[in-house]
Amino acid sequence: MKRKDKSLKTMLWTDKYRPKELSALDYHKDQAANLKNLTKDGDFPHLLVYGPLGAGKKTRIMCLLRELYGPGVERLKMENMNFTTPSNKKLEIMTVSSNYHIEVNPGDVGIYDRVVVMDIIKNVAQSQQLNVNAQREFKVVVLTGVDNLTKDAQHALRRTMEKYISNCRLILCANSLCRVLPAIKSRCLCIRVPAPTETEIVHILQNVCKKEDLSIPVEFASKIAKKSNRNLRRALLMCEACKVEQYPFTENQNIPDPDWQIFIKKTAARILQNQNIETLSKVRENLYELITNGIPSDIIFQTLLDELVANCDMEIRLAVMEQAAMYEHRMTQGNKQIFHLEAFVAKFMCMYQNMMQEMVGEF
Amino acid sequence: MQAFLKLKSGEAPSKPTSSTTILQNAKPWVEKYRPRTVTDVVEQNDVVSILEQCITGADFPNLLFYGPPGTGKTSTILAAARQLFGDIYKERILELNASDERGIQVIRDKVKNFAQLTASGVRPDGKRCPPFKIIILDEADSMTSVAQAALRRTMEKETKSTRFCLICNYVSRIIEPLTSRCTKFRFRPLKNSMIHERLALICKEENVNYDESALKTLVEKSDGDMRRAITCLQSCAKLASKGTPIDITTVSEVTGVVPDTWLEQFLTLCKNFVHYKDLQEFIRKLMLEAYASSQLLEQLNDKLVASKDLNDSQKSFIGEKIGVISFRLQEGGSEYLQLLELGLSLVKAFSLS
Ligand SMILES: Nc1ncnc2c1ncn2[C@@H]1O[C@H](COP(=O)(O)OP(=O)(O)OP(=O)(O)O)[C@@H](O)[C@H]1O
Ligand SMILES: Nc1ncnc2c1ncn2[C@@H]1O[C@H](COP(=O)(O)OP(=O)(O)OP(=O)(O)O)[C@@H](O)[C@H]1O
Ligand SMILES: [Mg+2]
Ligand SMILES: [Mg+2]
Numbered sequence: 045m046k047r048k049d050k051s052l053k054t055m056l057w058t059d060k061y062r063p064k065e066l067s068a069l070d071y072h073k074d075q076a077a078n079l080k081n082l083t084k085d086g087d088f089p090h091l092l093v094y095g096p097l098g099a100g101k102k103t104r105i106m107c108l109l110r111e112l113y114g115p116g117v118e119r120l121k122m123e124n125m126n127f128t129t130p131s132n133k134k135l136e137i138m139t140v141s142s143n144y145h146i147e148v149n150p151g152d153v154g155i156y157d158r159v160v161v162m163d164i165i166k167n168v169a170q171s172q173q174l175n176v177n178a179q180r181e182f183k184v185v186v187l188t189g190v191d192n193l194t195k196d197a198q199h200a201l202r203r204t205m206e207k208y209i210s211n212c213r214l215i216l217c218a219n220s221l222c223r224v225l226p227a228i229k230s231r232c233l234c235i236r237v238p239a240p241t242e243t244e245i246v247h248i249l250q251n252v253c254k255k256e257d258l259s260i261p262v263e264f265a266s267k268i269a270k271k272s273n274r275n276l277r278r279a280l281l282m283c284e285a286c287k288v289e290q291y292p293f294t295e296n297q298n299i300p301d302p303d304w305q306i307f308i309k310k311t312a313a314r315i316l317q318n319q320n321i322e323t324l325s326k327v328r329e330n331l332y333e334l335i336t337n338g339i340p341s342d343i344i345f346q347t348l349l350d351e352l353v354a355n356c357d358m359e360i361r362l363a364v365m366e367q368a369a370m371y372e373h374r375m376t377q378g379n380k381q382i383f384h385l386e387a388f389v390a391k392f393m394c395m396y397q398n399m400m401q402e403m404v405g406e407f
Numbered sequence: 408m409q410a411f412l413k414l415k416s417g418e419a420p421s422k423p424t425s426s427t428t429i430l431q432n433a434k435p436w437v438e439k440y441r442p443r444t445v446t447d448v449v450e451q452n453d454v455v456s457i458l459e460q461c462i463t464g465a466d467f468p469n470l471l472f473y474g475p476p477g478t479g480k481t482s483t484i485l486a487a488a489r490q491l492f493g494d495i496y497k498e499r500i501l502e503l504n505a506s507d508e509r510g511i512q513v514i515r516d517k518v519k520n521f522a523q524l525t526a527s528g529v530r531p532d533g534k535r536c537p538p539f540k541i542i543i544l545d546e547a548d549s550m551t552s553v554a555q556a557a558l559r560r561t562m563e564k565e566t567k568s569t570r571f572c573l574i575c576n577y578v579s580r581i582i583e584p585l586t587s588r589c590t591k592f593r594f595r596p597l598k599n600s601m602i603h604e605r606l607a608l609i610c611k612e613e614n615v616n617y618d619e620s621a622l623k624t625l626v627e628k629s630d631g632d633m634r635r636a637i638t639c640l641q642s643c644a645k646l647a648s649k650g651t652p653i654d655i656t657t658v659s660e661v662t663g664v665v666p667d668t669w670l671e672q673f674l675t676l677c678k679n680f681v682h683y684k685d686l687q688e689f690i691r692k693l694m695l696e697a698y699a700s701s702q703l704l705e706q707l708n709d710k711l712v713a714s715k716d717l718n719d720s721q722k723s724f725i726g727e728k729i730g731v732i733s734f735r736l737q738e739g740g741s742e743y744l745q746l747l748e749l750g751l752s753l754v755k756a757f758s759l760s
Binding site for chain 1: 438477504505508546549576634635638642649660683684687691696699701736739740741742745747751752
């Protein structure tokens with residue numbers, strides 16, 4: 045008993061207070077009730093659950109699995125699985141599984157995702173559900189980051205999803221639908237999980253604080269909710285970090301930005317200050333640093349762009365945005381992301397300088 | 408994973424005592440209502456009539472089926488095979504799809520070996536059947552052109568005892584030497600009336616009630632994709648609690664329709680544009696709702712084409728933009744950036760007049 049208490053203490057709030065049952069989900073309640081209806085019959089379809097970061101997709105999926113199989117799905121094992129590609133390359137990937145389901149993020153093996161996805165599904169489909177108490181004749185494969193699957197892997201899923209449907213169901217999880225092939229969407233029930241509203245986040249923060257025996261002023265909770273960009277995970281992490289920094293909370297307590305965000309803002313400021321080769325090479329260093337620290341390049345692009353565009357005249361905004369949209373698109377096509385980021389910065393400097401000169405000329 | 412896989416080799420399961428303990432594995436409706444015979448296939452008359460002739464004894468050509476998802480390509484060939492060969496159809500077909508390894512080596516070995524097996528004209532039960540086998544290459548557009556080229560010779564050499572059926576979404580991805588060896592059939596997107604009829608039939612079978620207008624919307628939103636229509640129908644029926652008829656709200660949610668208020672708000676914002684920050688804020692909010700941008704663009708396009716506020720040159724300016732943006736999105740461009748560009752383009756279009 046004591047040991048359990050201790051482990052609870054070291055757990056992050058994001059894990060400690062993650063709801064475990066559909067009925068305990070405290071927003072999008074109608075959807076939760078609908079999902080419950082979905083589990084009542086045996087003809088459960090493949091699902092594609094999509095929504096922004098930290099909207100609670102994963103939590104909802106786990107609750108759904110629990111509804112399907114009972115608390116047994118919470119006995120999780122983490123294991124490395126090994127695969128061999130047709131060209132004899134050895135791959136290793138982390139999986140999380142229970143007796144009833146297995147979860148994997150195929151993106152972890154990059155372009156070899158197809159091999160992993162196929163092997164896992166075929167394995168699962170061949171292993172009969174032998175647990176008499178299971179209530180279901182099928183097992184579930186949860187694939188996360190489906191919008192980042194290669195086209196190859198998505199194609200491979202198509203017929204597989206139909207062929208093995210009698211004893212294997214897929215739950216696919218993605219941030220957005222736009223990179224998912226129509227043929228895959230056509231095979232799934234698509235479930236949209238919008239981000240919780242700021243009010244809903246405030247509510248959850250208050251609940252969590254109450255359980256922690258803390259009191260949180262509603263104004264402060266709102267500030268966190270706003271700053272989190274309606275990302276519930278981020279809100280919870282921020283709140284916990286603030287508590288470590290200073291408790292009791294005060295209304296105007298500082299909520300620190302994540303380091304990388306500050307870093308990008310500084311980089312943007314530099315670009316706006318001076319448009320020359322020297323700045324460009326410094327910016328490149330900064331971009332490299334961000335990428336090597338694992339910040340996704342699309343997030344870098346987006347944050348940087350927001351900072352830059354905010355400082356432009358309306359006249360050139362569309363032009364800048366056109367360039368940005370073009371370079372960003374190229375970035376997703378190529379494999380050297382830094383080149384496209386840098387090319388965009390160079391282009392921007394050029395446009396910005398022209399704008400400034402014209403403004404000076406007008407005086 | 409260990410525990411997970413162990414079940415495979417575990418001790419034999421004791422049979423469930425009553426059928427209520429395990430929910431019987433009813434298949435999802437798309438599978439349950441997959442056409443059993445070629446005659447069941449809706450809409451694709453050309454191919455159906457050819458295949459019906461083949462089943463009654465006419466010669467069976469090499470086939471190439473192409474067309475958008477959910478139009479019956481896979482179902483048609485599987486149904487035909489079942490009708491041609493009866494119980495032994497599994498022995499007589501080799502089905503390879505994008506999930507199978509289909510490199511050049513597999514084409515050389517597996518396909519060739521299967522092609523060279525002899526096939527008798529009599530079934531084990533004494534009934535007659537066609538003396539050939541069918542190799543089905545489903546999702547052939549994901550095969551490399553090298554592998555496709557390797558197929559050429561086999562196709563030519565084994566005409567006596569083997570027929571090929573290639574299936575794909577995009578016929579342009581199949582090399583010419585292969586397409587010219589096959590009789591081509593285009594699978595058309597299904598007509599709304601056909602989908603409607605089929606869905607109504609399924610509703611009757613499954614005892615599902617619906618609002619007529621809700622069903623109509625569901626059909627329209629399926630874009631001629633029967634699979635999507637059936638999946639959505641089942642989802643609507645299952646998400647709602649038992650007994651309540653399918654209504655328009657459920658249909659909109661399941662098919663991912665963007666509520667009109669969002670579109671209106673977007674257009675108003677761009678038309679009476681004041682602060683860039685407002686536009687940015689709006690796009691951000693829209694993204695947090697997670698509507699599919701492809702859907703958004705489609706609805707927006709429909710709206711703009713019909714709009715009386717815009718003249719032709721404005722419409723063509725924005726139409727072109729929507730085209731480029733929708734292409735970039737499909738290719739994986741960031742939704743936020745592409746939608747911001749769209750917004751600024753709309754601002755410009757409105758100011759053009
Ligand atoms: N309904 C809910 N009520 C309270 N807290 C929730 C709820 N749903 C999710 N959370 C909390 O929000 C956090 C984020 O949820 P989750 O991991 O499910 O998000 P996600 O959508 O999978 O995010 P990502 O796309 O970033 O992986 C979790 O740590 C959980 O504690
Ligand atoms: N023409 C049709 N008539 C009746 N049912 C159809 C038809 N087309 C599709 N369906 C329904 O949709 C399901 C999927 O069809 P099928 O697998 O044949 O599509 P497909 O054309 O092979 O699609 P994909 O290109 O995505 O593989 C079937 O199980 C059936 O329920
Ligand atoms: Mg997640
Ligand atoms: Mg098919």
